[in-house]
Amino acid sequence: MYRGRRIAVVVPAHEEERLIGRTLGAVPAFVDHVIVVDDGSADATSAQARALGDARVEVVRHEVNQGVGAAIVSGYRRAFAAGAEIAVVMAGDAQMDPRDLPALLDPVVEGRVGYAKGDRLAWPGARSRMPFSRWLGNHALSLLTRLATGLRLRDSQCGYTALARDAAARVPLAALWPRYGYPNDLLGMLARHGVAIEDVRVRPVYADEVSGVGLRHALVVIPSVLARVWWRRLIGRSEPSADRGAARLSAEASRSTDLAP
Numbered sequence: 721m722y723r724g725r726r727i728a729v730v731v732p733a734h735e736e737e738r739l740i741g742r743t744l745g746a747v748p749a750f751v752d753h754v755i756v757v758d759d760g761s762a763d764a765t766s767a768q769a770r771a772l773g774d775a776r777v778e779v780v781r782h783e784v785n786q787g788v789g790a791a792i793v794s795g796y797r798r799a800f801a802a803g804a805e806i807a808v809v810m811a812g813d814a815q816m817d818p819r820d821l822p823a824l825l826d827p828v829v830e831g832r833v834g835y836a837k838g839d840r841l842a843w844p845g846a847r848s849r850m851p852f853s854r855w856l857g858n859h860a861l862s863l864l865t866r867l868a869t870g871l872r873l874r875d876s877q878c879g880y881t882a883l884a885r886d887a888a889a890r891v892p893l894a895a896l897w898p899r900y901g902y903p904n905d906l907l908g909m910l911a912r913h914g915v916a917i918e919d920v921r922v923r924p925v926y927a928d929e930v931s932g933v934g935l936r937h938a939l940v941v942i943p944s945v946l947a948r949v950w951w952r953r954l955i956g957r958s959e960p961s962a963d964r965g966a967a968r969l970s971a972e973a974s975r976s977t978d979l980a981p
């Protein structure tokens with residue numbers, strides 16, 4: 721429990737036999753439940769996770785690889801079904817520093833927001849702590865994400881997040897983009913459904929992990945996801961005129977009621 725709330729950590733993991741032990745070993749003691757979603761790994765990711773002998777750890781396995789977004793949705797489902805009040809994502813490649821977890825949880829625990837996300841760009845010296853391509857790409861994608869969602873946020877690509885159970889219940893998680901680009905899609909969904917979001921400064925961690933994010937994701941996939949987010953927001957914006965139509969209809973209905981004998 722953290723400040724009286726039941727906390728689950730969701731760990732998406734694909735071929736992470738080398739780093740999953742380091743990731744799980746660092747999960748703070750106040751976390752109640754840890755769900756490793758082994759996303760169709762061909763290596764010993766699941767076995768390594770179980771080998772730790774941590775009673776909090778549960779392994780959910782996708783027999784076929786579905787993508788990091790889909791893995792996180794499976795983790796959320798299990799976490800909330802098992803009674804979590806807040807679900808945190810800490811990826812299986814040990815890139816999320818557990819020292820930042822309380823700060824990430826606080827805005828959700830205090831009820832200020834339904835979703836808190838990490839902001840590595842705000843960390844002092846971020847520019848030198850992150851590979852230049854990641855730093856630059858992140859600024860560019862954050863700008864596009866701001867334009868698409870209308871949110872004031874930074875570091876749209878940070879996967880270190882905390883989601884409240886009631887906020888999760890308000891969005892159609894089953895429709896979430898299943899691969900890279902899922903954080904951008906989730907931000908758009910949450911914004912459309914009126915869930916408040918806060919950026920929390922977290923440490924950038926880049927060590928010996930291998931990233932699966934490539935140029936194609938940065939230049940094609942994620943911008944396409946954002947174009948869809950923007951389009952849906954635009955459609956959403958046409959709702960007020962639909963509401964005006966509904967208001968006119970109900971005004972007409974009440975006028976005809978007034979005229980009724």
Ligand SMILES: Nc1nc2c(ncn2[C@@H]2O[C@H](COP(=O)(O)OP(=O)(O)OP(=O)(O)O)[C@@H](O)[C@H]2O)c(=O)[nH]1
Binds near residue numbers: 735785929930933
């Ligand atoms: N590449 C990849 N990772 C997956 C998949 N499913 C789950 N994951 C996990 O998702 C997490 C994030 O993947 P990374 O490729 O490191 O992407 P990232 O950490 O968002 O980006 P970087 O900052 O570039 O490392 C890791 O823990 C992976 O094990 C998948 O289908 N492909």
Ligand SMILES: [Mg+2]
Binds near residue numbers: 813930
């Ligand atoms: Mg990574």
